[in-house]
Amino acid sequence: MRDDEFAAYVEQRRPQLFRAAWLLCADPHRAEDVVQAALTRLYVAWPRVRRADSVDAYVRRAVVNAHLDEGRRPWRRETAAGERLPDVPVPAATSALEERDALWTALRALPPGQRRVVVLRHWWGLSVEETAADLGISPGTVKSQTSAALAALRTALSDEPTDELTREVP
Amino acid sequence: MDDELLTRCLHDLTDGAPVPATATDEDVRRGRTRLRRRRTAVVAGAAGAVATTLVCVALVGSGQGGPDGRSGRGDVAVDPSPAPTPAPTPIATPQGRTCLPTTERMRPDPAISRVVRGYREILAERLDPQGAHLDRWQVTRSVQSSTSQSGCPEGSGWTAALGTKVGWRVAGESGQGVVRVFVVAPGRWPDSSIVASYETWQDRPVSLPGVVSAEVAEHDGGTAVVVHRSDGFTVEIDANTLFGNNSVTPVSGLDVTVEQLLAAAADPRFTLP
Numbered sequence: 453m454r455d456d457e458f459a460a461y462v463e464q465r466r467p468q469l470f471r472a473a474w475l476l477c478a479d480p481h482r483a484e485d486v487v488q489a490a491l492t493r494l495y496v497a498w499p500r501v502r503r504a505d506s507v508d509a510y511v512r513r514a515v516v517n518a519h520l521d522e523g524r525r526p527w528r529r530e531t532a533a534g535e536r537l538p539d540v541p542v543p544a545a546t547s548a549l550e551e552r553d554a555l556w557t558a559l560r561a562l563p564p565g566q567r568r569v570v571v572l573r574h575w576w577g578l579s580v581e582e583t584a585a586d587l588g589i590s591p592g593t594v595k596s597q598t599s600a601a602l603a604a605l606r607t608a609l610s611d612e613p614t615d616e617l618t619r620e621v622p
Numbered sequence: 623m624d625d626e627l628l629t630r631c632l633h634d635l636t637d638g639a640p641v642p643a644t645a646t647d648e649d650v651r652r653g654r655t656r657l658r659r660r661r662t663a664v665v666a667g668a669a670g671a672v673a674t675t676l677v678c679v680a681l682v683g684s685g686q687g688g689p690d691g692r693s694g695r696g697d698v699a700v701d702p703s704p705a706p707t708p709a710p711t712p713i714a715t716p717q718g719r720t721c722l723p724t725t726e727r728m729r730p731d732p733a734i735s736r737v738v739r740g741y742r743e744i745l746a747e748r749l750d751p752q753g754a755h756l757d758r759w760q761v762t763r764s765v766q767s768s769t770s771q772s773g774c775p776e777g778s779g780w781t782a783a784l785g786t787k788v789g790w791r792v793a794g795e796s797g798q799g800v801v802r803v804f805v806v807a808p809g810r811w812p813d814s815s816i817v818a819s820y821e822t823w824q825d826r827p828v829s830l831p832g833v834v835s836a837e838v839a840e841h842d843g844g845t846a847v848v849v850h851r852s853d854g855f856t857v858e859i860d861a862n863t864l865f866g867n868n869s870v871t872p873v874s875g876l877d878v879t880v881e882q883l884l885a886a887a888a889d890p891r892f893t894l895p
Binding site for chain 1: 634652656
């Protein structure tokens with residue numbers, strides 16, 4: 453019973469969880485690790501969470517917590533950007549692509565705490581109070597981090613040069 | 623940029639993005655494994671608690687704890703205002719180990735990074751001398767370390783084991799394999815994820831310089847070896863066709879022999895910082 457219900461839930465929600473984790477981590481590989489960790493926790497807690505009818509809330513918190521844990525794990529990826537970049541021609545970018553790149557770059561530059569607030573509030577659509585409860589911080593902190601994040605994104609996006617393409621190591 | 627625009631932009635970024643194809647069965651399997659481990663830990667913990675309680679009851683019952691027959695609990699002097707513990711600083715122990723604050727060890731440590739780079743060089747030299755497969759310079763790298771507090775002040779530890787994973791590519795294939803190495807200090811139990819991953823370990827007679835004994839595990843994804851060296855170090859190497867953290871597609875194979883893996887693990891340059 454647990455396996456069937458859990459599998460059905462994962463089937464339906466995995467894409468959403470991966471995308472949220474991707475925004476949090478700014479790295480698809482780490483995002484996959486975070487989702488795996490969150491779903492493992494969910495499986496263990498499934499009967500209790502299912503009874504409380506709070507599966508979505510639980511797994512959302514599990515994703516955020518797994519992102520926190522990810523930064524503390526002994527196994528950690530080391531990015532080698534700068535040591536050697538693949539010698540692959542970069543295709544000409546359209547304006548839309550440039551905008552997406554600029555937003556990714558700006559998101560990556562946010563401190564992790566601000567990024568979590570942005571993802572919970574603006575991607576997941578939570579209220580200030582819900583975000584505060586998920587992160588275990590005060591509503592005032594959520595507001596101040598939201599404000600700081602918006603200001604940083606606004607500045608970064610307005611300063612983004614358009615005549616220079618950058619390439620990130622995936 | 624306002625709230626609404628940011629929300630729209632974030633969804634534009636992600637909503638059309640491809641999602642890795644991951645089998646739900648794998649999520650169920652990982653969950654089952656975690657649940658099983660947790661239940662085992664709970665049972666072990668309960669058994670330990672019962673044992674501790676029995677010992678305590680026996681001690682109190684026999685009047686041990688003080689020369690006058692009172693229990694030890696009442697004799698313990700409690701400092702009402704203990705001085706704060708000073709932050710530990712790196713110190714060298716008589717055993718030649720360097721103790722570092724535990725919290726510091728979670729940050730990138732130049733000494734560890736240097737040693738891990740050396741591991742990759744040895745693996746490349748031994749297993750991929752042509753430089754055709756190992757992602758020596760790419761992002762598929764990670765560091766695992768284990769610390770021990772033995773002989774160190776509280777809040778600090780020394781590196782008891784260190785390992786890394788290096789991706790393995792095959793030309794013309796999109797998948798990714800992995801070579802994992804884990805080096806364990808003398809006297810420490812080689813309980814890394816490599817050893818724990820497989821149940822098919824077999825003793826393997828070898829005649830390599832500086833090697834006391836060796837074990838090999840053939841598994842679905844390739845081969846893992848453990849070498850116990852005469853200098854006390856244990857070195858574990860796993861060659862696996864699937865780099866599970868980074869790919870869902872395995873490579874067709876890793877072109878390395880068991881002898882190459884054993885010889886690599888026997889390399890005396892695999893040591894700890």
